[in-house]
Amino acid sequence: MINITLAFLYNVRHFYPDPNNSQSMLEADFDDQETIDWMIKYLRKIVKNVVPIEADEKAYFKLFELKDEIDLCFNYAFGIRGRDKYAHLPAILEMLGIAYTGSEPLTQAMVLNKWKMKYFLKYNDVPTLPFNIYFQEKIRNHDVLKFPVIVKPMAQGSSAGITDESVVYDELSLKKQINNVYKIFKQPVLVEPFLEGKEYSIPIIGNPPKMLSVIEPDYSKLPKGYKHLDSLEVKWIFEEESENNHLVCPAEMPASLKKKLGEICLRTWNVLNIKDIARIDIRLDGEGNPFVLDVNTPPGLIPPEVSTTSYFPMAWRKTGGTYQGLLEKIIKLALERKKEEE
Numbered sequence: 001m002i003n004i005t006l007a008f009l010y011n012v013r014h015f016y017p018d019p020n021n022s023q024s025m026l027e028a029d030f031d032d033q034e035t036i037d038w039m040i041k042y043l044r045k046i047v048k049n050v051v052p053i054e055a056d057e058k059a060y061f062k063l064f065e066l067k068d069e070i071d072l073c074f075n076y077a078f079g080i081r082g083r084d085k086y087a088h089l090p091a092i093l094e095m096l097g098i099a100y101t102g103s104e105p106l107t108q109a110m111v112l113n114k115w116k117m118k119y120f121l122k123y124n125d126v127p128t129l130p131f132n133i134y135f136q137e138k139i140r141n142h143d144v145l146k147f148p149v150i151v152k153p154m155a156q157g158s159s160a161g162i163t164d165e166s167v168v169y170d171e172l173s174l175k176k177q178i179n180n181v182y183k184i185f186k187q188p189v190l191v192e193p194f195l196e197g198k199e200y201s202i203p204i205i206g207n208p209p210k211m212l213s214v215i216e217p218d219y220s221k222l223p224k225g226y227k228h229l230d231s232l233e234v235k236w237i238f239e240e241e242s243e244n245n246h247l248v249c250p251a252e253m254p255a256s257l258k259k260k261l262g263e264i265c266l267r268t269w270n271v272l273n274i275k276d277i278a279r280i281d282i283r284l285d286g287e288g289n290p291f292v293l294d295v296n297t298p299p300g301l302i303p304p305e306v307s308t309t310s311y312f313p314m315a316w317r318k319t320g321g322t323y324q325g326l327l328e329k330i331i332k333l334a335l336e337r338k339k340e341e342e
Contacts, residue, residue, distance in 0.1 A: 002331065004071035005049040007063065007098070009089055010036050011077050012054060028160035028232070029078040031302070038303040039327070043074065046328045056080060060092055072334055073100040074327075076298055083155040083187055086112040101334040102298050103275045110272055111295040112155045114190050117272070124271040126264060127291045131192040134178050150194040150229070151177040153185040157296065159235045161185060164227045167194050195291065196228065197284030200251055202265050203299065203315040205277045207333055209269050211262050212315040216251030230281070239309040249314055261290060268292055276333045279312055301326070 013030035055077030079085025279299035302310035
């Protein structure tokens with residue numbers, strides 16, 4: 001057992017993600033109380049003292065009161081509102097001088113703001129798709145995009161706002177979907193080409209980072225009518241209710257492709273200055289060229305007692321590791337960084 005006091009920062013959702021409930025999409029990044037309870041149970045097996053703190057508007061005051069007692073914060077929080085919400089808790093922790101797991105405020109802000117992240121990746125020669133940003137129907141930049149395209153909120157995670165309706169094939173449907181997304185999320189709308197090649201989710205851990213088993217969704221196993229993408233319907237309904245698991249881990253691929261994916265992930269990690277842990281989503285175009293779609297940090301870490309389809313724990317289990325061992329590894333990585341910085 002590690003002899004420290006660990007603050008555990010988290011967000012609790014009040015509505016399970018549902019494509020027919022717009023309010024639920026605003027909390028898609030958050031976790032059910034059952035997940036949080038299980039994570040706390042595991043953390044209490046790893047460290048001497050765990051202080052759970054819900055990352056709501058009162059979190060700052062609790063952290064301020066306990067800042068001299070906390071040795072490390074396990075930051076599993078995503079903030080509660082705003083386009084830069086992922087950065088809020090890391091910034092508070094830095095202001096209070098509390099060491100924490102995961103990436104710094106700027107990194108967290110960048111991975112949430114897909115518009116800015118894509119510019120930054122492109123500038124640093126990381127393959128990312130062309131895109132348009134819409135403020136309702138007004139275009140900020142105008143790349144010539146061919147249909148089909150996919151319509152996404154600019155600053156959301158966990159497939160929020162990405163449903164079967166997100167893939168559109170004509171101007172009328174595009175306009176309708178842009179307005180729908182803007183109405184729900186009140187933020188710019190990202191539109192980019194919809195790729196129909198294989199998709200890979202790549203878990204990475206460590207400083208320097210190490211790639212775990214790659215996960216590939218086998219979209220041929222989806223029910224008839226489902227679009228071939230990691231939509232809200234697939235991620236939060238099909239994956240949890242179906243006995244026909246469509247996730248292949250480890251994914252089968254040529255060694256050359258695996259090497260290329262690893263190189264792209266390492267470059268992405270370094271360019272964005274990611275720390276400790278992340279999951280990077282990449283999809284191939286029709287010619288087999290890979291493009292970074294999204295960066296998830298922290299990635300979902302749902303315990304196996306709640307779900308066996310949470311990507312990162314699934315890949316970790318393929319290494320022979322336990323869920324408790326995964327949380328312990330994350331804590332030790334952050335403690336090592338803290339020691340190096342002292």
